[in-house]
Amino acid sequence: ARTGIPEAVLAETKSVAALSRILSETLERGERMLFTRMTAAQFAALNAAAPGALDYDPVSRTAILGSAPANGLESPICIVSAGTSDAPVALEAARTLAFSGWQAPVIQDVGVAGLWRLMEKIAVIRSHSVIIAVAGMEGALFSVLGGLVPGLVIAVPTSVGYGVSRDGHVALHSALASCAPGIVAVNIDNGFGAACAAMKALRIQG
Amino acid sequence: ARTGIPEAVLAETKSVAALSRILSETLERGERMLFTRMTAAQFAALNAAAPGALDYDPVSRTAILGSAPANGLESPICIVSAGTSDAPVALEAARTLAFSGWQAPVIQDVGVAGLWRLMEKIAVIRSHSVIIAVAGMEGALFSVLGGLVPGLVIAVPTSVGYGVSRDGHVALHSALASCAPGIVAVNIDNGFGAACAAMKALRIQG
Amino acid sequence: ARTGIPEAVLAETKSVAALSRILSETLERGERMLFTRMTAAQFAALNAAAPGALDYDPVSRTAILGSAPANGLESPICIVSAGTSDAPVALEAARTLAFSGWQAPVIQDVGVAGLWRLMEKIAVIRSHSVIIAVAGMEGALFSVLGGLVPGLVIAVPTSVGYGVSRDGHVALHSALASCAPGIVAVNIDNGFGAACAAMKALRIQG
Amino acid sequence: ARTGIPEAVLAETKSVAALSRILSETLERGERMLFTRMTAAQFAALNAAAPGALDYDPVSRTAILGSAPANGLESPICIVSAGTSDAPVALEAARTLAFSGWQAPVIQDVGVAGLWRLMEKIAVIRSHSVIIAVAGMEGALFSVLGGLVPGLVIAVPTSVGYGVSRDGHVALHSALASCAPGIVAVNIDNGFGAACAAMKALRIQG
Amino acid sequence: ARTGIPEAVLAETKSVAALSRILSETLERGERMLFTRMTAAQFAALNAAAPGALDYDPVSRTAILGSAPANGLESPICIVSAGTSDAPVALEAARTLAFSGWQAPVIQDVGVAGLWRLMEKIAVIRSHSVIIAVAGMEGALFSVLGGLVPGLVIAVPTSVGYGVSRDGHVALHSALASCAPGIVAVNIDNGFGAACAAMKALRIQG
Amino acid sequence: ARTGIPEAVLAETKSVAALSRILSETLERGERMLFTRMTAAQFAALNAAAPGALDYDPVSRTAILGSAPANGLESPICIVSAGTSDAPVALEAARTLAFSGWQAPVIQDVGVAGLWRLMEKIAVIRSHSVIIAVAGMEGALFSVLGGLVPGLVIAVPTSVGYGVSRDGHVALHSALASCAPGIVAVNIDNGFGAACAAMKALRIQG
Amino acid sequence: ARTGIPEAVLAETKSVAALSRILSETLERGERMLFTRMTAAQFAALNAAAPGALDYDPVSRTAILGSAPANGLESPICIVSAGTSDAPVALEAARTLAFSGWQAPVIQDVGVAGLWRLMEKIAVIRSHSVIIAVAGMEGALFSVLGGLVPGLVIAVPTSVGYGVSRDGHVALHSALASCAPGIVAVNIDNGFGAACAAMKALRIQG
Amino acid sequence: ARTGIPEAVLAETKSVAALSRILSETLERGERMLFTRMTAAQFAALNAAAPGALDYDPVSRTAILGSAPANGLESPICIVSAGTSDAPVALEAARTLAFSGWQAPVIQDVGVAGLWRLMEKIAVIRSHSVIIAVAGMEGALFSVLGGLVPGLVIAVPTSVGYGVSRDGHVALHSALASCAPGIVAVNIDNGFGAACAAMKALRIQG
Ligand SMILES: Nc1ncnc2c1ncn2[C@@H]1O[C@H](COP(=O)(O)O)[C@@H](O)[C@H]1O
Ligand SMILES: Nc1ncnc2c1ncn2[C@@H]1O[C@H](COP(=O)(O)O)[C@@H](O)[C@H]1O
Ligand SMILES: Nc1ncnc2c1ncn2[C@@H]1O[C@H](COP(=O)(O)O)[C@@H](O)[C@H]1O
Ligand SMILES: Nc1ncnc2c1ncn2[C@@H]1O[C@H](COP(=O)(O)O)[C@@H](O)[C@H]1O
Ligand SMILES: [Mg+2]
Ligand SMILES: [Mg+2]
Ligand SMILES: [Mg+2]
Ligand SMILES: [Mg+2]
Ligand SMILES: [Mg+2]
Ligand SMILES: [Mg+2]
Ligand SMILES: [Mg+2]
Ligand SMILES: [Mg+2]
Structure with missing residues (x-):
């Protein structure tokens, strides 16, 4: 993003309805998005609506919309x-x-x-x-x-x-x-x- | 200093005796030193023992032993x-x-x-x-x-x-x-x- | 109400029995009532007993008994x-x-x-x-x-x-x-x- | 003041030097000022520098610079x-x-x-x-x-x-x-x- | 009881096994007992084992073993x-x-x-x-x-x-x-x- | 006093001026009074104004105005x-x-x-x-x-x-x-x- | 163990996957292990995978892998x-x-x-x-x-x-x-x- | 002392009068005593009354009454x-x-x-x-x-x-x-x- 900080949505405290709206709007704009603190139940509901759209990791409770390719640099x-x-x-x-x-x-x-x-x-x-x-x-x-x-x-x-x-x-x-x-x-x-x-x-x- | 972090002494919680010892040892080694959270009373006592050795600023309550020349660079x-x-x-x-x-x-x-x-x-x-x-x-x-x-x-x-x-x-x-x-x-x-x-x-x- | 402050009942900490009693008494007196912090489970139980009596909003967790018509004024x-x-x-x-x-x-x-x-x-x-x-x-x-x-x-x-x-x-x-x-x-x-x-x-x- | 809220200075945590500067600048601009939480010692120091400029009340610990005339209205x-x-x-x-x-x-x-x-x-x-x-x-x-x-x-x-x-x-x-x-x-x-x-x-x- | 204070058992933090043991021992001794902070689930388990032995009140979460007759005096x-x-x-x-x-x-x-x-x-x-x-x-x-x-x-x-x-x-x-x-x-x-x-x-x- | 509870004044947080006023008003009414949490400095100031009026105990920090005779009963x-x-x-x-x-x-x-x-x-x-x-x-x-x-x-x-x-x-x-x-x-x-x-x-x- | 302190794993905050990995690695090394704060659900999952391997006590919520023979000494x-x-x-x-x-x-x-x-x-x-x-x-x-x-x-x-x-x-x-x-x-x-x-x-x- | 724990008096919260009484009683009984958290002011008052009786250390704020000879053993x-x-x-x-x-x-x-x-x-x-x-x-x-x-x-x-x-x-x-x-x-x-x-x-x- 503009300031070098990723766009992110804190999921935990949002209703599934609100998250769905954010998800579909972001899909429409063709943008990427990071969701943090997403519960398994939230992911299940979102995935049912838009199967495969989100790459969800249950340990970190993060979901990524869109690709996240490595920059190929050694990480400092x-x-x-x-x-x-x-x-x-x-x-x-x-x-x-x-x-x-x-x-x-x-x-x-x-x-x-x-x-x-x-x-x-x-x-x-x-x-x-x-x-x-x-x-x-x-x-x-x-x-x-x-x-x-x-x-x-x-x-x-x-x-x-x-x-x-x-x-x-x-x-x-x-x-x-x-x-x-x-x-x-x-x-x-x-x-x-x-x-x-x-x-x-x-x-x-x- | 070695790790790029200044040597500093937190003065407030130390006795004047302890601070004097640190001051004279540092003087002997010919090194510089930053003292933080030094009270006016602590400074007065140290200055009486080693007049002029410390550059004390009463607002920030810091004392500097030795010179602190600017590096001439624009500060980021x-x-x-x-x-x-x-x-x-x-x-x-x-x-x-x-x-x-x-x-x-x-x-x-x-x-x-x-x-x-x-x-x-x-x-x-x-x-x-x-x-x-x-x-x-x-x-x-x-x-x-x-x-x-x-x-x-x-x-x-x-x-x-x-x-x-x-x-x-x-x-x-x-x-x-x-x-x-x-x-x-x-x-x-x-x-x-x-x-x-x-x-x-x-x-x-x- | 008399002091210009709406009559309201904090639902969350009350038993369904207590809420039912309040609801039926208010219905009997033909008065209006605002319920706050009502859980979905509380609403379900009350609605089963008096279907349609309460206008429940799950997001704000409020229920309104009786009509709540707008006063038609610009809100300050x-x-x-x-x-x-x-x-x-x-x-x-x-x-x-x-x-x-x-x-x-x-x-x-x-x-x-x-x-x-x-x-x-x-x-x-x-x-x-x-x-x-x-x-x-x-x-x-x-x-x-x-x-x-x-x-x-x-x-x-x-x-x-x-x-x-x-x-x-x-x-x-x-x-x-x-x-x-x-x-x-x-x-x-x-x-x-x-x-x-x-x-x-x-x-x-x- | 512009937003109907009086200009005020919280005195307690400021040095006498800082308060003096504020006092003289306000005097120069010919403005009024309210000081709150002013200690007796702070007032004494300011009053020595600008005798009579401040109307100090020791109970409320407030000082007023300039006149504060009543508006003559019944207070709601x-x-x-x-x-x-x-x-x-x-x-x-x-x-x-x-x-x-x-x-x-x-x-x-x-x-x-x-x-x-x-x-x-x-x-x-x-x-x-x-x-x-x-x-x-x-x-x-x-x-x-x-x-x-x-x-x-x-x-x-x-x-x-x-x-x-x-x-x-x-x-x-x-x-x-x-x-x-x-x-x-x-x-x-x-x-x-x-x-x-x-x-x-x-x-x-x- | 001896000091005029009723014998009572705080139920909430005890296992059903521990409560059962207390219950049967008290029954054996033919004594009365007051249980406080007993959950509905605890009562259900105890009542299944000794049906009718306990007089349970779900609002106060208390259970009484044995009779509790009124003393007939005006309560001060x-x-x-x-x-x-x-x-x-x-x-x-x-x-x-x-x-x-x-x-x-x-x-x-x-x-x-x-x-x-x-x-x-x-x-x-x-x-x-x-x-x-x-x-x-x-x-x-x-x-x-x-x-x-x-x-x-x-x-x-x-x-x-x-x-x-x-x-x-x-x-x-x-x-x-x-x-x-x-x-x-x-x-x-x-x-x-x-x-x-x-x-x-x-x-x-x- | 009427409810059997002694009239008492919590001194600590009051100004000497306020305490003096209470003291002289009570003296005028010819009543007794208990002062609690009175500092030694507060007592000194009050005693200077009304010498001997108060019976002050520095350990308990209480002052008694007027006599406090024992009732002669065994204390329960x-x-x-x-x-x-x-x-x-x-x-x-x-x-x-x-x-x-x-x-x-x-x-x-x-x-x-x-x-x-x-x-x-x-x-x-x-x-x-x-x-x-x-x-x-x-x-x-x-x-x-x-x-x-x-x-x-x-x-x-x-x-x-x-x-x-x-x-x-x-x-x-x-x-x-x-x-x-x-x-x-x-x-x-x-x-x-x-x-x-x-x-x-x-x-x-x- | 080397320092005389038993090897122990705090189970509660670990995933079943992580606990399983620890369990099988310890079994492979042929070592003993103490698990503390293990929930009944965690034990059930581990016991299904390695039946009988763990000696679980539901009251203390501890599980022991391997034998724990008494040393025969009077306990001080x-x-x-x-x-x-x-x-x-x-x-x-x-x-x-x-x-x-x-x-x-x-x-x-x-x-x-x-x-x-x-x-x-x-x-x-x-x-x-x-x-x-x-x-x-x-x-x-x-x-x-x-x-x-x-x-x-x-x-x-x-x-x-x-x-x-x-x-x-x-x-x-x-x-x-x-x-x-x-x-x-x-x-x-x-x-x-x-x-x-x-x-x-x-x-x-x- | 009997339980192997030294007799000690926490000085800080006691009046000088109370400390003096303890000191003289202990002197009379011919016993040793450790005082902890003694302020410099408390020591000064006690030392004026019984000069030299106490061995006071201002850093640890302890005072020792009576001798404290080393036992000659290597300290574990x-x-x-x-x-x-x-x-x-x-x-x-x-x-x-x-x-x-x-x-x-x-x-x-x-x-x-x-x-x-x-x-x-x-x-x-x-x-x-x-x-x-x-x-x-x-x-x-x-x-x-x-x-x-x-x-x-x-x-x-x-x-x-x-x-x-x-x-x-x-x-x-x-x-x-x-x-x-x-x-x-x-x-x-x-x-x-x-x-x-x-x-x-x-x-x-x-
Ligand atoms: N796990 C997180 N912890 C703290 N801030 C976060 C987290 N995830 C997203 N945010 C930030 O919280 C804000 C999102 O707020 P919201 O509009 O409620 O989604 C954005 O500024 C995000 O950058
Ligand atoms: N030491 C005390 N602690 C608590 N309450 C006190 C004490 N001494 C007096 N009071 C009560 O505090 C009230 C005094 O309040 P004031 O009007 O500030 O004097 C009276 O109701 C007294 O009975
Ligand atoms: N119940 C417990 N409370 C505190 N520490 C524990 C407990 N059980 C195990 N430990 C210690 O916590 C550490 C376990 O850390 P972990 O690597 O997270 O299993 C080890 O040093 C154990 O000795
Ligand atoms: N610095 C200290 N911190 C905690 N307890 C202390 C300390 N010094 C003495 N004591 C203990 O506090 C008790 C002293 O109580 P006192 O009767 O008030 O002197 C004795 O049991 C002492 O062993
Ligand atoms: Mg905010
Ligand atoms: Mg440390
Ligand atoms: Mg209340
Ligand atoms: Mg700020
Ligand atoms: Mg206990
Ligand atoms: Mg109040
Ligand atoms: Mg750690
Ligand atoms: Mg105690």
Whole structure:
């Protein structure tokens, strides 16, 4: 899109009627569209009306209307996540990047409780300019990455956890309070927003 | 410094004894240093011990040890603040950038309650790649900027306000919940962190 | 009703038995009644008992007993909402006004992330004395409207959002902390209350 | 001012230097100005620089630059407060109205713990179109007034109280959750904002 | 029971297996028992195992094992509730009292938004020594009663409400912050506890 | 007073001017008065104006105008506190009772961390009908007493503590969530309110 | 495992696909595994794929892959819980210990509302070095135990409760704010973590 | 003391009169005593009354009455802190241990923002059985240590920080939500409690 940010529709809070209208209008205009936070039930209803129009991924809960071809460039962005439970958010970021042509690597399951797993991947991570870091629970991954990599760390706290960490506020606050300077954060579970910010950063001419 | 992030000391929570030790050790090593959140009383005590060593700015509450010469380049970063009350945080960001050689313009008093004042400056703001946006109260400035400028918006919520907005959480949450995609946030009052993130972004090769 | 405020029943937290009793008593007295926050299941049960008695709107979740004829006057009140997801609350306000005879225009989808969409409608909005503004997420719409229109802005925060903005507190606090003076707020999702306040304001003789 | 809302400066969070600059610039332009939340220390410093320029009221913590003559009209707005401790906020509203020419009556000490005191004044209160209701602690005054008067009730919660009611959130939430429909609220301690909203409402042509 | 407080079992958080065990053990000992917060599903399972043993009331969600004969005395306790939605909690208190032999009157729907409804009943209410007051939303009923009746007011906040009053914290805090001295409170939705406290108070010899 | 509840003035949030006016008006009417939460500075100013008129106790921060003679009866109320730090609140309750003629024993320093200290006093405590229990920190005292004594336990949480227990919310919530049925609570630090409730309970004829 | 802490997988937040992959990989490696917080539905799906592989306990929601033979030693750890509703968490701790060979006694239903029940068991409890204390509601059990036993008390707050104690924060804060020195806490409902800490403590050589 | 836990008095919330009484009574009994959280002003007053009796340390704010000789044993406990600002809490733990004879090493300034500094000390830390970890801000140190050392990690969150991390709740929640199993936590700033727990753990015979 004009500002380099993909057109996207947040599906979850919309009625199927409203989503259908958006879908058919976009089809008519011959445009592409990214839908985020789409439930399986919403997809089923939309797919019944317009079979095959949407490429739906149930883990990231994203649907893509129209093709999303890779740009063929080496991705300066990588995605790092703390645990398997964080996959939906990490993949929402990946799908948002893919919608704009970037094939960013997703490095999963490198939470700090097993620091050696992170260390095995640290050279690969350091080779990227922007790191989208995805973590729930206590979010210690953000500070550890922030102290180890020179690139811009964009923290995405997830709502994975229970007890005090239910809903992701602990991970969010850990990102914001981090002693490692230069970490920035987006809303809890907002993989889409992190990907948008990462692509905005790519356009900067230092 | 090595990672492109300035060495900095958060002064506020340290004793004068601890700060003196840091100051003299840094002097001995012949290095430069940035101190943030330094109280007037802390500065007075340090200045008595090492007269003239520190360049202290009472508004931003920063002190600089050693010279901080401008790099002579046009700054791709600008700082935008909503009100005069946000000056301490806006200037903390400016001083952090200056410590690394960047003379970033500071555009103050363009809060959205008077949208026309922001509109008069919008062309200048849009000419920068990274915008450090500083706002307290309800933080509406973040969303408005996010919808108007193509650059990366780094939101710095401030603790300016009373009633529900005391302590800056409303502004912080506004930044995180913004409908304008791609806004990132740092901790409340953390002008230093925003400047560090901005400089990290400058090094990205998109 | 006597004080110019419509008689209304908050349905959601009542048993079907209690609602049936209210419905039949009101029918007996030959009076009109507005039901708010009525679930589809509640309506189905009531409609089975008294088929056709209630005019139910599933989006706003309101049911009207008895006729609600328009008063034929130009509405000095308009309703403005930030996104499609805010429709239930915006329409609750509209139905409450309609119950008292006002046909207020509903201007949807003018959130500040796309400021130009709001600007296209601003002249129409400014031509009204009272603006019921409905927004979730970060609620920046309230401040922007407050700075642009001379009329009374009644903010209705909605519980639309996720992460930090789940449940509507960010939007509520943005309305209360707004730098644009003279904005007033009602409870989260309370379109009914906003409409009541707007009608109270109409009776003022300045 | 242009939109009928007085120009005002929130003093508390500004430096004396910033306030002095605003004061002298306003004096130069020959304009009037209202300052709110000005501390005694701030006033002392400003008064030393420009003796007699400001009319300062220590209870409401407001300062007025320039004359504020009454408009001679019967005030359709009245101010009602629950206790003597709420005086600063009630008087901030009164001074804001006075700055625009309205001499609104202030009915103090009619909290609901002594319902008869309120009942003695209820006829007078009912004779006004807009009621600015000021209360801290549990804020029950808002609901009681909302059920008794036909006018528009603008609730101003105050930060008076201790324990659970410290900081005014209980009173604020009571106003928002009130069962009496049509009550609107402004921020905690925001007498200024309530007065602005009241004056906006006066201009409505129902 | 020994301390004058009924033996009671909080059902909601227990498995059916655990409840069955308690039920059969109590039957064996030939004792009476009160179960609170029992879901319809829990009752159905228990009733299938021991048909007719439990007297279940679906509104208050209480089940009584064994007879609960009235003591034939005039009840010095009355129960007052603000709205129909508060019935479950008001009736939990009534059933707890009935289990101990007291037939306390339940005066419903006298919330302060319609102060006259409360005033019609105030003489009856004043004739009781202990008033169990049940209210959700903003809980203004507590303060109004506290200022009007000489008896001991035991406030039971309910979780009825939405937006800021969801979950009952506003009503609870209103009870605690009340300006009417001598009001005491129990946990949100705790009609059982209020009845226990009321019966403890009955045994006092002043 | 008429309802058996002492007339009292909450001093803390009132100006010296307002307190002086109340004091002289009460003196003129020849009445008695209890002032609570009076700071040492407020007392000093009032005492300078009316030397000796007030009997001030700096620990409980209460001042009594006029005589407060004991009624000579055995007190059915006793006051129990967990630690020495809770003394101000325990003594506020004692002074409020004394103002109405009751000489209630104050049993201090029996927190549950040293359960044996409580056990040494339990027989004395059990001999009273109403127990005002005062505790900060985790408030475990409330549940332990509630399980051991047949009388009515009125819990007064105090704001004594640090970390999670700063401000008294943990102790308050412990009282409300207690598994021991029949405990009632008043606001944090509200020794005055507990004493008022205790005296209301004394008048009950079970 | 290497650090003496059992390998465990938190099941709840993982997809069945992810759990299946972990299960088959572990089976292939011939290793043992503990799954915590596994729902009945997750177990059903896994058991259909690998019938009998998992030993599932529906109360504690744990599944064990591979044998878990007792070590035959007297357990220095015991588990104490306040109520039957706390059984899931108490048993999660017991199963975690059993997975490592310890058969720790579980002493249930000794909450402080019936202090005598606790006292009957106190000698047994005191004979253990580490006490895992499990309690919801107000969590008074932690302080009482902390004052009575010389061993290390590890508090596990549970999310059992309603009103203010919903979600377990009251019990957690009671553990942390306890006046009985030396109590430590783990996250709400984290029986697994408490068992891990207890086993870490067993290896200490004082 | 009898239970192996030092006798200690929390000074901060006590009056000087109360502290003096405790001091002289303890002197009379010829016993030792530890005072925690004693302000400089409290110490000055006590020292004036009993010169030299107390050994006061202004950083940890502890005072020791009587001698505290080292037991000459190698300490199995070590104290690790994230930053210089955490010194008061780390030293409160050290002084509490010293009062009981343990000379525990204090390893400061090893926060995870500079992971290499922690790594330089990790062998020393691993050689201890119990690690008291002290950290404010985001508390990432707890998880990193928990993943690296086999000993029991007792987390002490500190109230060092600003913005979202003001008051220590982020660090506390990070400790509780840590993915590294077996970490236990005490209250914010409670170095005393951590030392007590550590000494309790030393007495365990695994
Ligand atoms: N998952 C997401 N999180 C946050 N914002 C989103 C998400 N998906 C789409 N958006 C943005 O939300 C706005 C869509 O709002 P709507 O008009 O309700 O579809 C657009 O500005 C999108 O760029
Ligand atoms: N310490 C106290 N806590 C709570 N309420 C109090 C206290 N002292 C006095 N009051 C009550 O607060 C009201 C005083 O309000 P005011 O008109 O501001 O003096 C009266 O209803 C008093 O009974
Ligand atoms: N119930 C539980 N609560 C907290 N942590 C757990 C629990 N069960 C397993 N874990 C730990 O959480 C991590 C599991 O992470 P994952 O890779 O998501 O399975 C491991 O470090 C486990 O030791
Ligand atoms: N810094 C501290 N934090 C928590 N508890 C403490 C502290 N210092 C002393 N204590 C404990 O608090 C209790 C002191 O209570 P008190 O009777 O008020 O002195 C004793 O049980 C002490 O062991
Ligand atoms: Mg994580
Ligand atoms: Mg702002
Ligand atoms: Mg919005
Ligand atoms: Mg009030
Ligand atoms: Mg109510
Ligand atoms: Mg206590
Ligand atoms: Mg319990
Ligand atoms: Mg730290």
